[in-house]
Amino acid sequence: MRAKRVLQPLVLVLALALFAAACGGSDEPEASSATETASSESTTTETETETASEVSDDICVEGDTVKLGFLNSTSGVMAISEQTVRDSLTLAAEEINADGGILGKQIEVIEEDGQSEPTIFAEKINKLLTEDEVAAVFGGWTSASRKAMLPVVEGANGLLFYPVQYEGLEASPNIYYTGATTNQQIIPAMDFLASEGVETLFLAGSDYVFPRTANKIIKQYAEELGIEIVGEEYVPLSSDDWTTQVAKIAEAQPDFVFNTINGSSNVGFIKAYDEAGLGPDNSPIISVSIAEEEAPSMGVDLTGQYASWNYFQSVQSDTNSTFIEAFQAKYGDRPTSDPMQAAYVGLYLYRNIVEKAESFCVEAVNAASDGVTFDAPEGLVTIDGSNHHIAKTGVIGQINADNQFDIVWTSGEPIEPDPFLEDYAWWDPNS
Amino acid sequence: MDALTTPFLTGTATGAILLMAALGLTLTFGQMGVINMANGEFLMVGAYVAYLTQQVISSAGVSIIIAIPIAFVVAGLLGLVLEATVIRWMYDRPLDTLLATVGVALVLQQLAKDIFGAQGDPVVLPGWLDARINVFGYEWPLRQLFTILLAVASLALLNALLRYTSFGRRIRATVQNRQLAETQGVPTRNVDRMTFFLGSGLAGVGGVAISLISGTNPTLGTSYIIPAFLVVVLGGVGQLKGTVLAAWGVGVATAFLTDWTSGSMAQVMTFALVVAMLTLRPQGLFTVRTRSLA
Structure with a gap:
């Protein structure tokens, strides 16, 4: 009995580790590999060649x-x-x-x-x-x-x-x-920030391949645009608690926050952000995963915040x-x-x-x-x-009181897709 | 100063939530040898109670207070149902209960998805909590203070119950030596049920506090259950003092590590720290002095 009691906690920790590993594995995309x-x-x-030789007018x-x-x-x-x-x-x-x-x-x-x-x-x-x-x-x-x-x-x-x-x-x-792809959503968002005269930017993302890749691009482009990155924080997709990280945003007082958080973690982020006294009038957020459907489910009024997409319901055509x-x-x-x-x-x-x-x-x-x-x-x-x-055309929308987006910026014409960012001289995939 | 106060205060608030999630676990594991993986879903139930209360009573300031006792009762009753239908067959077979309750947890999550939808529902922060107090230069959100007070109040009530009531004495007797307690006429089956009710109910109250952090969503419990178990194991199974210290320690350590490294790294390092602690003290920080002969 005594020996068993001693071992129990360790067995339990191991079992938990297994459980956590099993849970965590499901959602995380693999790193991209061109090879x-x-x-x-x-x-x-x-x-x-096989099929081509078999059939011609089929x-x-x-x-x-x-x-x-x-x-x-x-x-x-x-x-x-x-x-x-x-x-x-x-x-x-x-x-x-x-x-x-x-x-x-x-x-x-x-x-x-x-x-x-x-x-x-x-x-x-x-x-x-x-x-x-x-x-x-x-x-x-x-x-x-x-x-x-x-x-x-x-x-x-x-x-x-x-x-x-x-x-x-x-x-x-x-x-x-x-x-x-990134040059049709992330890069237009950065162009918009530059046109707004943004000087300091804080990056907040979920910890998986999309935010990590997006932020790598953002950091290199920010250097090119002369925007200073004053902080970069990640929280695992499985966690909703952003209070510690948001305290850093409140301290850094950035001109803008670039939000690449995904899923329910966004709610935790937005709530902590609101709670810390941040808002569109001091450190507005630009998001790439909050759209018409997500905006009303935050429990916080998002009016005045921004999102970068290629389509909004409010597009006039x-x-x-x-x-x-x-x-x-x-x-x-x-x-x-x-x-x-x-x-x-x-x-x-x-x-x-x-x-x-x-x-x-x-x-x-x-x-x-x-x-x-x-x-x-x-x-x-x-x-x-x-x-x-x-x-496709890049558009930036600003959330209004009806949880619809007022379009405040567009790239004007469709942006040619460039998934490997080959036409962007500042991009160095290996840095 | 700011560099120390910020993680200290946010970490203490996180610890308060971990404590409410862990109290039920430590009670049931200590008393019945039950590892209840569905305890995280009682947090979720508490959060949904907060959401539903807010739908009925539109004043956010009032509804959050009313939600606390309702969440306690609803989550507690769910705990009773779980005990009566699944767990009673598996006392003192921890690994069996672990597997069975993981299944129950998945069922409860899917139920929540079917009822409320996979997209989370918003819980509005009451106006009287939407304020900040300046602590050594850190604008501390009042919500965190509220969370800490809620945990302290729950703990004080639980402690008084265990220490000064006959029901509490029966619980402690059962934890220390079940057979001996039975020979003294303690109805241990009833005690077990009540313990389960209490533990689940406390998780429900924790859920109300969590709903203010992240709203509701069906998988809300899964992100808290692992840290809560770490707290139980680290604190030493079956008693309050260790659980309180461990919850506070894990919360503050995670906050400091997050501040110095990143959110993901902090989780890994906290886990590693706990494992290291357990190799030094395999029984956890404190142990119950059992009166069993073996």
């Missing part, structure tokens, strides 16, 4: 319908976000079908649930591509889910349309990225009002946001590419994709065939 993408390209080329889809896979999490922690993407994808499919389908074929949607687990995403996209033989898959949200799907979609030589802004440094021949009207007619009075708009755009872009290629074959689609455009709710978007990203 991974490059090495799997060789397999792709092999399959390409369009890869038989019958009156074309099967498309929607792979979003409808259960688990990400469900709340990914369900909105599923909704706007469904809307786009219905609209396209009513409009005659793609190349005259009606879209037949096969839905799978990613369950907020990267491994499940990998399994399900494999099932969609090999068993259901869908022509393309639409979905994914976290970088971890995309990284898990990447080798599968490349191995099966399929197509994936990924709708969320992300940390860049990736360009797979089998993935189309319809959300922003005929296509946007048509989009909002159609969305709200189908789903009720819910806000529209950047990622759901990007997913909607993805499906339309796919239709436009296929109709240009006159084929559903992956090689034909990839050969035709460069320069394909769509008059999207966010404005005109154009595919860059060399990296499969799309040119």
Whole structure:
């Protein structure tokens, strides 16, 4: 009995460590590696030549319908976000079908649930591509889910349309990225801060790949712009307690706070920030993950704070009002946001590419994709065939009392995607 | 001075929350050998009670006070249900209870997601707490002082209960030697249930305090359960003095380490510190003097 009592606490600590490790592993995306993408390209080329020699005028889809896979999490922690993407994808499919389908074929949607687990995403996209033989898959949200799907979609030589802004440094021949890469969201935000005459900036982020990469870019660009970084703080995604870090912000009194925090941790941050007497009149925040849906759930009035996206519900255009009207007619009075708009755009872009290629074959689609455009709710978007990203306009919004965003700055014209920041002389990926 | 006061004060407030999360654990582990991984979900329940109370009573200042006793009772009753349905079959099999209650925790999280949605709900800070007091140059948010007072009050009540009431004596007797207590006519089964009610209820009160930090969300409990267990193990199982010291120590140490390094690094280093302490004192800081013969 005595010996057992002595051992118990140690056994307990070990068990807890295991439990913590198991919990922590689920959400964190792997670090980006360009080599991974490059090495799997060789397999792709092999399959390409094989298929090309087999068929020539085959369009890869038989019958009156074309099967498309929607792979979003409808259960688990990400469900709340990914369900909105599923909704706007469904809307786009219905609209396209009513409009005659793609190349005259009606879209037949096969839905799978990613369950907020990267491994499940990998399994399900494999099932969609090999068993259901869908022509393309639409979905994914976290970088971890995309990284898990990447080798599968490349191995099966399929197509994936990924709708969320992300940390860049990736360009797979089998993935189309319809959300922003860093030079379309992070860099415009910095340009906006420079135009506001900001001199000191504080960086606050969750501790995983997106904020770390974003802040690396921000720091190098800030040096170029002459903005001083007066602090940089990270808190794990699993933690909501920001009080110690916010005390540092209050002490540093920065002109602006750049917020790359994700998920529920944002609530803890915003509350601690408010509690410390900070606000838009002394140290305003610019965020890259707070949109129309998140703003009302903070428990703090965010009026006057900023966000950087490529789309806001408040964007003034005929296509946007048509989009909002159609969305709200189908789903009720819910806000529209950047990622759901990007997913909607993805499906339309796919239709436009296929109709240009006159084929559903992956090689034909990839050969035709460069320069394909769509008059999207966010404005005109154009595919860059060399990296499969799309040119989109950067916009900065300021939150108003209705939790909508007043647009205060735009890049004016669509920004060419540059996932590896090759055209930015100040960028040094190895520093 | 600021460099010392800021982490000290925020760390003490964090420690206060850890204490409320850990008290229930230390009581049930010490008395029944039960490792209750679902205790974090009682924090979540407390936070949702704070949210719901605020929906019913729109005055944030009043509703937060009313939410405290309601959270205590609701979380306590949930604890009773858990005890009656799952845990009573597994007394003194700590690893079995650990696995079973992890399952219960997941079920409760999913239930919260189904009822309230995965997106958290806001809890508004009452106006009378939205102020700061200047302590040696640090503008200390009043909310943190409130958290500390809440923990101290809970602790004082619990201590008085354990020390001066017959019910408290029965709990202490059961912790020290269950068989002997039974021979003296102590109804240990009833005592177990009440202990469970108390421990879960205290976590509910802690949840109200947490709701002021981060609002509510279904996975709120998971970020507190591990540190709370560290506190229990470090403090020594089954008694208050060690738990209080350990909670305060872990809170302040984490805050200082966060100040010097970063949020993630601080968690790693705190964990390492606790493991190092345990190799020196495997029983934790303090131990219960048991009267068992073995």
